[in-house]
Amino acid sequence: MLGPPGAGKGTQAARIADELGVTRAASGDLFRENLRNETELGLLAKSYMDRGDLVPDNVTIRLVMSWISAPQQGDGFVLDGFPRTLPQAEALDSALEPGGIDRVLYVNVAEDELVKRLAGRFICRGCQAPYHAIASPPKEEGKCDDCGGELYQRDDDKAEVVKNRLDVYFEETEPLVGHYSRSGVLREINGEGTVDAVGALLVEALR
Ligand SMILES: [Zn+2]
Incomplete structure (x- = not known):
């Protein structure tokens, strides 16, 4: 699932996973889980975070791939928040070969609404x-x-900061939308309705 912050993507990803009876991973949860359990990948990711660096794509990819290859995910899964960049998407494609991602659901909401x-x-x-x-x-x-x-408003929630966060997101995600659109798996859904209405559109897009 693709969608900017504020699009309600996390809520919808959980609903879809329930509806389809498959598992779901938010990349943030995977990080926290691996950090908590002090796995090898978790400790590796932590070594970057402790230095204030971004966790490199290859570490994030390994983390997600180790989750995907677990038996619980055998019947399918919903990914929320991954891939985020084109290199991550390409790595996911080649790791899932033959086959790949069946559908990419893009929950789109206009920037001023976000x-x-x-x-x-x-x-x-x-x-x-x-x-x-x-x-x-x-x-x-x-x-x-x-x-x-x-x-009061936290700094993170001020309009200026929010707009900047969204700009970064759109810049990062634009190539992903193009990538999945070219491979024919992208479905764009208008995310401005109620949770139920958007949920129904998403399920429809999976059929
Ligand atoms: Zn109060």
């Missing part, structure tokens, strides 16, 4: 209660319903 979703988060300074300008606004603007504390 900024609205992602930059709408606020937190109470007093009790840390989360709010969202659209999804769960406080009764009184800027004030916590529970404790009356001041609501």
